């Protein structure tokens with residue numbers, strides 16, 4: 002065990018110049034394209050994705066969800082049938098998992114959804130309630146669900162899809178028992194459950210100006226006039242490539258002019274399969290149109306795509322012969338649509354020569370501190386701190402360096418360390434798998450060395466060279 006601690010600075014001073022030279026030489030010459038979330042942060046925009054908690058077991062999925070998006074929406078895990086399948090029996094595991102993930106990765110969360118006719122357990126959908134009973138059931142559900150995540154989920158789809166394609170109130174248990182007032186009641190309950198949350202109603206086929214979005218425009222005005230706490234409107238954005246409404250921006254603007262926040266909450270732009278280059282280019286133009294429409298209106302606060310990649314999209318299961326609706330393909334490769342979003346957000350819209358693809362590690366700026374916290378004879382204890390200076394989390398990090406000659410690493414903590422020849426690879430343990438944007442992880446190990454201990458000449462986090470501080 003270490004016996005004689007010595008000041009770290011003395012040792013570091015002797016190697017600082019050499020280390021800085023080595024780090025500078027190892028810095029890649031090209032500028033990497035920032036991930037979407039960094040660009041969105043610069044625009045003050047939420048750039049989100051629908052995420053399925055169970056898919057977070059997959060490292061590529063997890064990494065892409067964390068790296069590319071600054072906001073997430075539970076695709077299914079927060080719906081009534083998931084959280085309260087039986088009266089009073091709540092089940093939070095899926096919902097909690099994504100909330101934890103988002104917190105680890107510095108992401109906002111859009112809560113989807115509280116009061117919806119679909120994915121509603123049969124005890125609610127087919128229950129025979131008096132108005133007072135149903136009001137109590139809704140209040141319990143809203144209060145318990147929003148209360149659990151108070152301060153963690155910033156925005157909520159309080160009521161989802163209350164109006165049908167015929168622009169009339171949809172036939173649901175809520176409307177049958179309570180009439181259209183169920184919408185205002187739900188909003189009041191939500192405000193009481195979390196006074197800080199931003200409260201939305203949300204629907205599809207209301208992206209452009211049409212009879213259904215007109216019905217929402219009237220509904221929003223009615224709700225506001227009667228003092229219901231409506232803060233925002235979600236335009237889902239389930240669109241068909243080449244057939245986008247041309248007045249999306251005007252539609253966003255008219256809701257924003259009512260003082261409402263507007264978000265594109267579930268964007269996907271599907272095409273008829275198979276994919277061709279021409280279709281991908283059309284889709285890229287379509288994504289540009291939606292992004293530009295949102296960015297042009299100051300009240301439009303975000304765009305969320307409905308799935309992390311094409312492999313996770315609901316589209317192929319619901320529309321025979323259609324698919325490829327998202328900006329990242331089945332193999333986690335950026336599609337032209339990805340680069341059109343990138344460009345709309347102020348990026349260069351193209352990959353650099355050696356850039357990683359979406360979600361690949363090493364898209365940020367890393368810094369490494371390598372300190373000898375104690376030394377004795379031919380031994381030392383080293384503490385390594387890896388700082389993630391990018392705007393995105395680094396998942397399942399991997400730090401590599403060349404071991405100085407004559408050195409042996411004998412034991413490690415807070416990291417799993419592998420050595421192959423002189424190459425050392427440090428990776429995470431269960432509790433430090435993610436390095437949050439602006440965050441850091443530290444780990445340590447013990448070494449023996451033949452002469453004086455020295456700091457390695459360079460470190461790489463994933464494919465990116467790190468600065469040594």
Ligand code: 9MR
Nearest residue numbers: 076077113119120161205237267307315
């Ligand atoms: O993407 C969701 C899919 O996995 C579910 O099977 C489906 C069930 O209705 O819901 C999908 O998400 C929907 C969202 O919750 C509300 N707007 C429409 C979305 C696509 O159907």
